Amino acid sequence: MGLTAKSTGKSLLTLEPDLKALQETALVVALAGNPNTGKSTVFNSLTGLKQHTGNWPGKTVGLSVGKYIFQDHEFSLIDLPGTYSLFSDSVEEEIARDFICFNKPDVTVIVVDGSCLERNLHLVLQILEITTQVVICVNLLDEAKSKGIDINLSKLAKILGIKVVGTVARNGMGLEALKKAILLTATKKREPPVISTFSLLYDSNLEQMISEGIKLFAANDLNDHYKRWLALRFLDSDYTLANKLKQLQLANGNTNEILIYEQFCSKGFSGDIRENIVHTLYKTAETIAKSVTTHKAKPNLRINLDKIITSKALGIPIMLLFLGLVFWLTIIGANYPSQFLSNCFSALEDYLLFIFKALNSPAWLTGLLILGVYRTLAWVVSVMLPPMAIFFPLFTLLEDWGFLPRIAFNLDNFFRKAGAHGKQSLSMCMGFGCNAAGAVACRIIDSPRERLIAILTNNFVPCNGRFPTLLTLITLFVSGSGVRGSLSGSLVMVALVVSAIIITLATSKLLSMTLLRGLPSSFALELPPFRKPQIGRILMRSLLDRTLFLLSRAVVVAAPAGLIIWLLANFGLADKTFLEILTNFLAPLGRIIGLDGVILAGFILGLPANEIVLPIIFMAYTSSGSLIELESLTATKTLLINNNWTLLTALCTIIFSLNHFPCATTLLTIKKETQSWYWSVLAFVIPTVIGLITCSLVAFCYRLFFA
Amino acid sequence: METYYALNQFPLNSWGQIVYIKESAKMRRRLWDLGFTNGAAIKALYVSPSGNPKAYLIRGSVIALRNEDAGAIIISPKEKGSTSWD
Numbered sequence: 025m026g027l028t029a030k031s032t033g034k035s036l037l038t039l040e041p042d043l044k045a046l047q048e049t050a051l052v053v054a055l056a057g058n059p060n061t062g063k064s065t066v067f068n069s070l071t072g073l074k075q076h077t078g079n080w081p082g083k084t085v086g087l088s089v090g091k092y093i094f095q096d097h098e099f100s101l102i103d104l105p106g107t108y109s110l111f112s113d114s115v116e117e118e119i120a121r122d123f124i125c126f127n128k129p130d131v132t133v134i135v136v137d138g139s140c141l142e143r144n145l146h147l148v149l150q151i152l153e154i155t156t157q158v159v160i161c162v163n164l165l166d167e168a169k170s171k172g173i174d175i176n177l178s179k180l181a182k183i184l185g186i187k188v189v190g191t192v193a194r195n196g197m198g199l200e201a202l203k204k205a206i207l208l209t210a211t212k213k214r215e216p217p218v219i220s221t222f223s224l225l226y227d228s229n230l231e232q233m234i235s236e237g238i239k240l241f242a243a244n245d246l247n248d249h250y251k252r253w254l255a256l257r258f259l260d261s262d263y264t265l266a267n268k269l270k271q272l273q274l275a276n277g278n279t280n281e282i283l284i285y286e287q288f289c290s291k292g293f294s295g296d297i298r299e300n301i302v303h304t305l306y307k308t309a310e311t312i313a314k315s316v317t318t319h320k321a322k323p324n325l326r327i328n329l330d331k332i333i334t335s336k337a338l339g340i341p342i343m344l345l346f347l348g349l350v351f352w353l354t355i356i357g358a359n360y361p362s363q364f365l366s367n368c369f370s371a372l373e374d375y376l377l378f379i380f381k382a383l384n385s386p387a388w389l390t391g392l393l394i395l396g397v398y399r400t401l402a403w404v405v406s407v408m409l410p411p412m413a414i415f416f417p418l419f420t421l422l423e424d425w426g427f428l429p430r431i432a433f434n435l436d437n438f439f440r441k442a443g444a445h446g447k448q449s450l451s452m453c454m455g456f457g458c459n460a461a462g463a464v465a466c467r468i469i470d471s472p473r474e475r476l477i478a479i480l481t482n483n484f485v486p487c488n489g490r491f492p493t494l495l496t497l498i499t500l501f502v503s504g505s506g507v508r509g510s511l512s513g514s515l516v517m518v519a520l521v522v523s524a525i526i527i528t529l530a531t532s533k534l535l536s537m538t539l540l541r542g543l544p545s546s547f548a549l550e551l552p553p554f555r556k557p558q559i560g561r562i563l564m565r566s567l568l569d570r571t572l573f574l575l576s577r578a579v580v581v582a583a584p585a586g587l588i589i590w591l592l593a594n595f596g597l598a599d600k601t602f603l604e605i606l607t608n609f610l611a612p613l614g615r616i617i618g619l620d621g622v623i624l625a626g627f628i629l630g631l632p633a634n635e636i637v638l639p640i641i642f643m644a645y646t647s648s649g650s651l652i653e654l655e656s657l658t659a660t661k662t663l664l665i666n667n668n669w670t671l672l673t674a675l676c677t678i679i680f681s682l683n684h685f686p687c688a689t690t691l692l693t694i695k696k697e698t699q700s701w702y703w704s705v706l707a708f709v710i711p712t713v714i715g716l717i718t719c720s721l722v723a724f725c726y727r728l729f730f731a
Numbered sequence: 732m733e734t735y736y737a738l739n740q741f742p743l744n745s746w747g748q749i750v751y752i753k754e755s756a757k758m759r760r761r762l763w764d765l766g767f768t769n770g771a772a773i774k775a776l777y778v779s780p781s782g783n784p785k786a787y788l789i790r791g792s793v794i795a796l797r798n799e800d801a802g803a804i805i806i807s808p809k810e811k812g813s814t815s816w817d
Contacts, residue, residue: 109764140791142815143766171817302763306771306790313815321817330786330793331777339780433795437781440797446784546758548765549795551786 050091050098051210054123056151057135058144059106060552062163064088065193066135067103068561070203077569080119084467084697094203097210102129108143110150111298112264114470122268125154130210133202135161138168138175138190139553141317145309146302149224152184153253159205160188165197167553172320180316185222194558226304230297233259240284258288260297329554330430339434346427347453350418354457355491358410365409366653369402388594395650396590397583400636403651404582407635409575411488415457416566424557428453432549442529443536443544445474452478452528455485458574459686460693462487467697471545476703477532479694483686483711484528486520489634490681494520496638500661501674524682531710539706574689578633581688585632586651589640592629593649603644617716618676618723620668627680632688637681672726676719683715734808739785739801741775747806748772758800766790767804772811791816 057063068075071090080087088103104123105116112118124132134151136144141162152158162175181188187205191198225231237255244251257265266285332338373394380390422428428450436446447469455462462482469475486494494517503513536542592602600608603625610628611621622644630637639651642660645667646652654660664673685708686694695704741747749771752759766789767773774788779795786795791814 111760111764113760113764137792140816143790143792146764146766173816298760299763299768303768306766306768310790310815314813317815319813319815319817334777334779334786336778336780429795433784433786434779436795436797437779437783440783546761546800547784547795547797548758548761548800549784550765551793551795 050100051131052100052102052127052129053206053210054102054104054127054129054132055135056104056120056124056132056147057106058108058137058140058147060550061106061135061137061144062193063106063135064103065558065561066133066161066163066191066199066202067101069193069196069199071101083115083119084699085115085119086467092203094207097207099206099210107147109147110154111260112262116470118264121154121265124151125265126268126272128155129157131157131159131206133159133161133206135163138162138165139171139173141173141175142306142309142313145313146305148184149305149308152186152222153224153256154250156186156249157209158186159202159209160184160186161198161202162188162190163193165190166192166195167555174318176316176318180312183222183312183316224304224308226300230259230300230304233297237288240287244284254284255288256301258285260301261289330551333427333430334434343431343434346422347431350415350422351456353418354411354415354488355495357414358488361410361413362406365406366402369406373398373402391594391649392587392590397586399651400582400586400589401579403639403653404578404633404635405575407492408489408578408633409571411491412458412571412574413567415488416461416570417562419454419457420562420566420570421557421559424555424562426552426554429549429551433551436547436549438529439532440544440547442532443474443540444477444529444532445469445471445545446547446549448474448478448481448532451482452485452525455482455487457488458570459483459485459487459690460577461570461574463690463693463697473536473540473542474545476698477535477540479697480535480703480707480710481528481531483690483707484531484683485524486682487634489687493634493638493681494678496657496660497674497678500657500664501669501671520678520682527683527714531714577689577692581632582636585629585636589629589636589643590650593643601647604647607644616723617680617719618672618726619680619719620673622667623673623677623680627684630687631685634681634687672723672730675726676722679719679722680715683711683718685709685712736806736808737802738773738775738787738796738804738806739798741773741806741808743775743777745808746772746774746811748809749804750807751805753803753805755803759803762800762804765794766792767794772809772814773806774811 055063055067067088067090071092074092075088075090077086077088079085085105090101090103092099092101102123104120107114107117107120110117110121110124112121123129132151132155134144134148136148148158148160160180162177162180165175168175175190177188177190187209189198189202189205191202193199226234234252234255237259238248238251241251241254246254269285333342376394376398377390380394431453432446432449435449439446439448448466450468451462451465454465459482462485463479466475466478466482469478495513498513498516498520499509502516503509536544589603592606594601596602596605607621607625609621610624614620614622614624617624622641625644626637626641629640636651639653642648642652642654642663643650645663654663685691691704691708694707695701698704735750736742736747738749749767749769751769752762752767771789776786776788776793778785783798784795785798785801786793787801
């Protein structure tokens, strides 16, 4: 489903690998294939940890580049986006096509799902029309076998005239053979040494047009195979290819192929021949697949499991159960390591204070660095790391298993009615972990309109940084403690989550009727078979790619925030600190929306990370000058009540926590993902306005009836 | 006599063959790429809890389509011949 590390993790941060430079130093291998064929497992198994993720230049499509050495040759492996076709109807397809066609990799490895050969061969045939420097990796042979499918690999190799290797990438089977086939193909030492004798023939009409078209290339120094492909693309009026050629060739001062494109158009060649092309490709794929596979029907377990997961009675409850379990494990499981980390950090703090004292550091410096920067950092890390380190692996587990597409399938109807895409349910779930990760996860939605809707509304679901705040306030003011309390607290929490989802859908609907008007675009969702998750890989990937990455980003924003907050709390004008001046200034607005100046200041200063909102509020109430954590819930409640908190204050704080501007990390991410200031500003404004309005309404009604 | 169905109304678990995809289908090209071409064998597999979308088995993989999109695909019932998948 593409919600992989690549699309949700480190890719935010990085460099765009210099593809040209790579090509000069190593043999370049492009990895192509349909989605869900285990392509990234092949990639990871070949490169190990020697990989680098980023974005394709100028695009928000993830790019992974890795290296490996085989028999003294260095190989650079480029993971192309997973696509069903290369007709450039989407950005991913265009990227994959352009790379194969213009970067001319030494070898293109096409990863093919052995249990679904026919559909996969469609892409193979398309790539073979561009280049014959191809190795086919028939992956998931174990799955094929369990479905009773047996593939005659050498026959397939013979038909296509290229190397074909069978693999089970998840356990490493066949990878050595794959490396060898890549080497032989790259160094052109393969046997049989000649280019494929295979050629794909269209109907006589189209073939006639192709051969006439090829004549226009007579003066060009291109090989016949490539000429045929270009002619075919021009006949299919592929203007994106023409544009690309124009761009490249103007740069070289050579406009031959463009002139030829124009000749194609003026001769009236171009037209709608796509159906004809696809039809022939699939017919050929069907014939080949039939001739190389033997198939014994076996009972199919997956469909039975799917019947249950998508059933009317159990579908939604099962899904809620799984998601509930993930959240519950995250919240409960995070407590202990959080406490542990926080103890470690505070021990370290004492130690640091001692050193600073021994060095005779002036009080302001100690305060600034230790009580300001260090304490904020430590807070953010100890509150943020454990839930993320639990949530993301669990989520990836569901993803690896194949559960996520089923969620999108079950929930699509709600999102369809809101003018959005079913896969938004997944970016939304990701948002429960971290809204920044959620915004990146929206990449799995391929249509731009629906993707923007998903990005702009992601912030409405509370992330791990807001859950603790919500839990604390619910326990203190709504449910009380004890068994009954925790039960009713859970119910309130569920109600909050449900209301967050309703607001997400309502805002999506609103956006799709106003700013993002448009026809709902196509929804075609593949439901791959359930697969045994690869636990080791999950831990590795989600820890490296999501958790540590997000943490590093949070640390980058938390350190300066700690500095600013400390300065505000410790310096001032006359006898008032800047923080007091700020809270006094915000007090009237705070009152209107059921909060007070301090709470509002907490939200504003907590922009870098939602985790520090409550600590800032406590700090301001106690005028303590640095972030503090209170010993017990009772102490917290006493402090809040002494500062005039009522049920209304708690309620409005909860509502505002759910509906206010995204944190700085999320905003930066949204800017990166949308590549637009306009949408980033809207992502800030929309939830804030909704929060302000809702809170003032609630405050108004509450005061009307209860005060 | 042959009966034609819109794909979204095709009975579950029976095999059919794609006869035609309406030109108005906004996702025609996408459907072609996924293997929904004239003559392809297809089976309706299961339905999401709310009845929309539904999932279909085509060329060895399971693809979910919304009813309004599937409605543009015309099917005639036909026993599945030999295929390389199931």
